[in-house]
Amino acid sequence: MKCPACGFADSRVIDSRPTEEGSIRRRRECLSCKRRFTTYEIFDAVPIMVTKKDGSSELFDKNKIYAGVVKSCYKRPITKEQIDALVADVEQEIRNRLTDGVTTSEIGVMVMNRLRDLDEVSYVRFASVYREFKDADTFMQELQRLKDKA
Helix, strand or coil, X not given: CCCCCCCCCCEEEEEEEECCCCCEEEEEEEXXXXXXXXXXXXXXXXXXXXXXXXXXXXXXXXXXXXXXXXXXXXXXXXXXHHHHHHHHHHHHHHHHCCCCEEEHXXXXXXXXXXXXXXXXXXXXXXXXXXXXXXXXXXXXXXXXXXXXXX
């Protein structure tokens, strides 16, 4: 790290701490002039592209997952923290794939799997929109599958 005072190209780290924003704060000392300065390291995530059903692509937006989950959990005994954890878990699974793309159907399956474990009513609500049930029979088939797994 280059010293901002003298421009010397080497320094030593005196202290490192994570920040609330998810970056790392480092206190450094220049090996030449002995001045101290602070640097922040920010994690630069690779953008993930989401391929939609119509074939178009857009950047991954966890807020869309959050909005869908909130709607499906409406008036259910689920806390904001549980929803935040579910969304963070889905995002982490996508990022752990080490690919630069994912489909909306893959995201939907990830969300449904987690909702099934969290709350069955919320799962059915999400699945009814995600799977676009055309009639009562397909809805009942999904309920029967859920019942059989329980």
